[in-house]
Amino acid sequence: MIATGLLGGSFNPAHRGHRAISLNAIDALGLDELWWLVSPGNPLKPAKGMAPLSARLAAAQRMARRSPIRATAIEAELGTRYTVDTLKKLIRRYPNRRFIWIMGADNLAQLPRWRDWRGIARLMPIAVVARPGYNGRTHAVQAMGWLRRFVRPTGQKLHWTDWRPPALVFLRFSPDVRSATAIRQADPRWFERLEGRAPRDPITRSRRGISERKGPA
Numbered sequence: 001m002i003a004t005g006l007l008g009g010s011f012n013p014a015h016r017g018h019r020a021i022s023l024n025a026i027d028a029l030g031l032d033e034l035w036w037l038v039s040p041g042n043p044l045k046p047a048k049g050m051a052p053l054s055a056r057l058a059a060a061q062r063m064a065r066r067s068p069i070r071a072t073a074i075e076a077e078l079g080t081r082y083t084v085d086t087l088k089k090l091i092r093r094y095p096n097r098r099f100i101w102i103m104g105a106d107n108l109a110q111l112p113r114w115r116d117w118r119g120i121a122r123l124m125p126i127a128v129v130a131r132p133g134y135n136g137r138t139h140a141v142q143a144m145g146w147l148r149r150f151v152r153p154t155g156q157k158l159h160w161t162d163w164r165p166p167a168l169v170f171l172r173f174s175p176d177v178r179s180a181t182a183i184r185q186a187d188p189r190w191f192e193r194l195e196g197r198a199p200r201d202p203i204t205r206s207r208r209g210i211s212e213r214k215g216p217a
């Protein structure tokens, strides 16, 4: 059984905050790997202002270098866009892996707008990472009305592979204020710097990237 964390995101672009929370989550949850699922397009975000997938993947792969983080475009390969569909396919495709969905507290706040969000919680445990400006535990977070009963003590986080979902655990690392929004505000055309260096075919790369035998490229 390979303990694998999944961090889905637009990664527009990937930043040191993603890397920091991922490395901390690997440590806190005892993960063998953590996959970044660079989204072909968040169903709730406008396409305008979204850099091409190939550029976002290339930047994410660079940000993930020399770590157990694997930046992938596996949703483009699977043909999925909604998280519930992606997770169902990953569970079927990788029976020797145990997955946990990881997200920042800002995403917990908007979770009720995701397709079949309770279905997502029934598929695998969820870890919510504290993020400055968002308090995931509060009553104001609508999703907690239903999820509260499934919260596990943070002290038991290393046992997540034994949990039967729904199961939710809160993780708090040293607060990281970095965001892709701030990077885009400073440099809206950030992806143009990558031109010529982006992988031509992000889908093929990601397929090679998650080979069970060889391990990621």
Ligand SMILES: Nc1ncnc2c1ncn2[C@@H]1O[C@H](COP(=O)(O)OP(=O)(O)OP(=O)(O)O)[C@@H](O)[C@H]1O
Pocket: 007, 008, 009, 010, 011, 012, 017, 018, 021, 102, 103, 104, 105, 106, 107, 129, 130, 131, 132, 176, 177, 178, 179, 180, 181, 182
């Ligand atoms: N600094 C951070 N602290 C905690 N979680 C974070 C942080 N940055 C990103 N995340 C989480 O990483 C995942 C992917 O994030 P995303 O690619 O949307 O980056 P972002 O910085 O939130 O982007 P944007 O500012 O464009 O919304 C999400 O679950 C998000 O909550």
Ligand SMILES: O=C(O)c1ccc[n+]([C@@H]2O[C@H](COP(=O)([O-])O)[C@@H](O)[C@H]2O)c1
Pocket: 007, 008, 009, 010, 011, 037, 039, 041, 042, 043, 044, 045, 081, 082, 083, 084, 107, 113, 114, 115
């Ligand atoms: O499945 C949905 O309905 C859904 C709606 C909004 C966001 N998501 C996923 O949430 C993850 C975080 O997205 P983002 O853009 O906030 O980085 C990413 O994997 C998206 O595909 C999923």
